[in-house]
Amino acid sequence: MISTVAYGEWESPIDAALAASHDGRPEYAAFVGDEVWWTAPRPTEGGRRALMRKRGDTEESVLPAPWNVRSRVVEYGGVPWTGTTGPHGPLIVFVNFADQRLYAYEPDAPDAEPRPLTPVSATGGGLRWADPRPHLDRGEVWCVLEEFTGDGPSDVRRVVAAVPLDGSAAQDRTRVRELTDGRHRFISGARLSPDGRRMAWLGWDHPRMPWDGTELIVAELDAEGRPYGARAVAGGTDESICQAEWANDGTLLFASDRSGWWNLYGMEAGTREAVTGDTAAAFCRRDEEFGGPLWKVGLSWFAPLANGLIAVVHGKGATALGILDPETGEVVDAAGPWTEWAPTLDACGSRVVGVAASPRSAHEVVVLDTALGRARVIGAAHDDPVDPSYYPEPQIRTFSGPAGREIHAHIYPPHNPRYRAPDDELPPFVVWAHGGPTDHAALVLDLEIAYFTSRGIGVAEVNYGGSSGYGREYRDRLREQWGVVDVEDCAAVARALAEEGTADAARLAIRGGSAGGWTAAASLTSTDVYACGTVIYPILDLTAWATGETHDFESRYLESLVGPLAEVPGRYRERSPVRHADRITAPFLLLQGLDDVICPPAQCERFLERMEGRHVPYAYIAFEGEGHGFRRADTVIRVLESELSLYAQVFGLEPPGVPKLELSK
DSSP states (O other): OOEEOOTTOOOOSOOHHHHHHTOSOOEEEEEETTEEEEEEEEGGGTTEEEEEEEETTEEEESSOTTOOBOOOTTTTOBOOEEEEEETTEEEEEEEBTTTOOEEEEOTTSTTOOOEEOSOOOOSTTOEEEEEEEEEGGGTEEEEEEEEEOSSSTTOEEEEEEEEETTSTTSSOGGGSEEOSOSOSSEEEEEEEOTTSSEEEEEEEOTTOOTTTOOEEEEEEEOTTSOEEEEEEEEEBTTBOEEEEEEOTTSOEEEEEOTTSSOEEEEEOOSSTTTOOGGGOEESSOOSSBSOOOOOSBTOBSEEEOTTSOEEEEEBSSSOEEEEEOTTTOOEEEOOSSOOEEOSBOEEETTEEEEEEEETTEEEEEEEEETTTTEEEEEESOOOOSSOGGGSOOOEEEEEEOGGGOEEEEEEEOOOOTTEEOOTTOOOOEEEEEOSSSSSOOOSSOOHHHHHHHTTTOEEEEEEOTTOSSSOHHHHGGGTTTTTTHHHHHHHHHHHHHHHTTSSOTTSEEEEEETHHHHHHHHHHHHOSOOSEEEEESOOOOHHHHHTTSSOSTTTTTHHHHTOOTTTOHHHHHHHOGGGGGGGOOSOEEEEEETTOSSSOHHHHHHHHHHHTTSOOOEEEEEETTOBSBOOOHHHHHHHHHHHHHHHHHHHTOOOTTOOOOOOOO
16 A cells, blocks of 8 residues: 655665665676686675685685775775685785785685785885786786875875785885886886786876876886886877776777777787887777776776677766677677676686676676676675665756756656655755766665665766766866866756756755765855755865875866866865855755865864854764775764754654754754
8 A cells, every 4th residue: 555655754674774784885806717706895894895706606705804805005995906826726915904915815725824915114104005916927916006105195106016926025125026117106007918028007197187197108028027118108198098908919908088088999019119009999989988087096997808809898877898899899788787887897718707786786796708698697696685666766867057068867756665745745855966076976776875765855866067977078077167067067957856846946955975075065155056965074175185185196186176276276265165164054964084084074173163153053973983985884874864864854854763863053
């Protein structure tokens, strides 16, 4: 029987604990021999990342708590493990989060225990490693090394380094062999050619971010494995190359946005003189993405197969897994329900492994057998924790913004099979602004969205101008316009939903984390669209953030998002929410991790100082042990329940079973 109950007051089996227990997704899937391994979230175990192994029909966690397979390179991390076949079966090299050391582990060896490969440094943030690649014939694992040279966040250097697998560098930093000279501030993806004579990697420098401009570097290797003659063969200040790999025939493959879209190219690398990105061939020129923003070191959108074909993640907005024939340019997509493939592809023989999700399933580990043409889930399989009839039904929409520009969004109306609202009532809606901001909201099942929609509160995920997935021109809309275009686009979607009768104009909210937290806060200080907002580990003070109050990777990001500080200091002040707390009249919830070095608590504290005596209801919750991105189940539970309570109080709702959030008066 369907009951008539006001929006926002529906009972739902999707409670905060259930949503929190499914927070996070599998990552970094790869083959070790014929086996598939990956990392998996453990929100109920302090948010650690477990290393998983698929052996036969069994999934097993390889390392017990407190081992946490996660890198801190550029703070966002990168590929934290690799594997190959050793004398006792799998040989795994991984980064442990607590000390950031590299460890080697042979789980099938007698009395196996992880053994350290790298030392600990007491200088600044220490030694950090990412994107390891084993080379047993050389007795080494090659990695990106991030080494702090002082106590400041920018006192750091990054090189490609070779770590001996015999453990001789575990107490001796000098045994680590550096393969590059540190000429680039940032590097990713060091790859050895099939004949062992060349290596390739990506590099870029401040003030560019990797989606602005990178260089593809190639060097020769001498008989001792020392690189020489390094030179840029593609890329530049206005061309982003997000991945490079060697095909079995020695062709150098790379994903470049030189056409305005990340497409796949290949070039001969037989001789030093022949290597030039200007003559690279485009395998499949399309107005869609075959790459993405390189937020983490070593991400992979494509993987060459032994037969010369290439597995590719591609699409516009949503993505698919396809097999590209570089001779014909034809792409044949794998059949299946998935609408989002993560940038973590690996290939072994005729098989490809990836991580994929859909609006009806969370992220799963999927293997495509190209010989059979069949894709199947082999790990982290989605298992409906509740009747899927409670899941939201997303609508893919395109809205019109200022000056007629297109705005992409996913609309999730309230949905619960047991309830309907009164005919004369419109639902409250929350606009979700994603982080990044050079990122996008994926079209996948998210139980945190379902937590709200199943209670009668709609969600609108806005891929505002500047989002990835829609080409470089769309990304560049945010250039020097952060705090303007993102705010305008979110408001345009909110207003459109109200005008068409999808949402209640008086019951609109905005919510976001990180860069999305900035957009939420900026929206509350510059528009009157929203009745309240949820602001999660935000950027609030642009000037402070640009002058040492964040990590090195993004320390000059604002030069493209806002403009050079020395040239437009007034713009930094004018757009910062911390400078305009007096404009806020809507209640808000502010959430912050106390261990966050990307958007530190000091930003929130200064903002709240400006709110004193304003008599605007708000709540501030700071979480010990949480950094940038909440990982612990108890944190996520409190976040969701507090957020729902805020909306209930502002919108005049009485949702059952939700603890009341105490707001300041």
